[in-house]
Amino acid sequence: MRIVSPRTSTFWWAAAVTALLAIERPTPASANRIIVDQNAVATPGVFTSVQQAINDSGTVAGDEVFVRAGVYREAISLSKNITLACEGPHLVELRNDLGDTIVAAVGAIVTIKGCRITGSGNGIVLRQDCVATILNNVIVGNGVDGIASFRSSPKIGGSVMRNNVITSNSYGIHIDSARCGFNDPCCASVPSVTVENNILYANRSRDRSIECVSSVIVQYNNAIGNATNFYLPGKGSSEFSEDPSFVDPSRADFRLLATSTSRDRGNPTEPDPDGTRNDLGAFGGPDSWGFFPPLDGAGPSISAMSVEPNPVDKGGTVTLRATGRVNVQ
C-alpha cells in the first residue's frame, strides 16, 4: 500500500482543481502570459496597469498580456507585437476619458481580444502599417470612432475584425486616408482586410467606411440602427439587418438572447466552442472559448473525468481528461 503525505495529497488536489477551471486555450509554449489584475498585489510578472505590463522589459514579441476583471482607466499604447487579451468583454473595461483608448503604434502587429473598450476618443486606433487582429470585443460608446485608421496612409492590410460588437460610436469602423481612395494605386500592394461576424449597431454615423485597402472582405455582419448601414463597401450577400436581441444593452450586456437571429449566422467555417455555427458578436466564434457560453449557468458541465495513470507514483505526473457539455440556452 502506498502512503502519501498530506502535503503531497493537497498539492495533487489543487492541481486537479486548476485543471478543471482552466477552460482556456493555453498560450503557445514559446509565449509568456503576463497577468494584469488591478486587485492583485504587484509582484514580478503580475501588474495592476495594462500599460505597465506592456512596457515591462520582460514583455516581448509574441507574448500575451492578459487582463483580469475590472475597469482600467488608462491610455494604452501597443508598441510591441503582442496580444492584449481580456478575461471577457463582460468583465473587463478598458477606458480612457481623456482621448483614444488603445493606439497601436506604427508598424505594430497586434491582437486585441475579449475586452470592452470605451472612452472619449477613438476606441482603437491603428497607425500606419499596422496589422491588427481584433476579436470578440465590445467597442461601445466612444466619443469618436470605434476602430479608426486615418490621417495618413493607413496600410493595415491583413487586418481582421471578427466577432465584435461595435455600437454607439461615431463611425463603427473608419479606415480612411487623405492620400488614398478605395482601390487607389497607392494601396494596390496592401493585402485585404477582413470584417466578419460583427454586430454593427446604433452607431451615430456610418457603420463602416473602409478605404485604402486593395480589397476588403465583408461577410456575415449584422448592421442595424446606424445612421447609415453598409456604407462602404456596400452590403455583402451574407450580411443582414436584424435586431440582434442583446440581453440588456442599456447595461452594456451585449450577450445574445436565446431567441436572437444573430445566433448561428456567422461564417460556417468558424464555429463556436460548442461546435455550432458561429454566433455573431463578441460572445461567439472560435476565439470566445474563455467566456462561452454567453448565459450564466449554461455550463460547461463536466460529465466524465479520468485520471491516468491511476495509481501514480509519488512525484509522478498524471493526465486529467474531462468531457464537458455546453448547454446553450
Ligand SMILES: [Ca+2]
Ligand atoms: Ca452558435
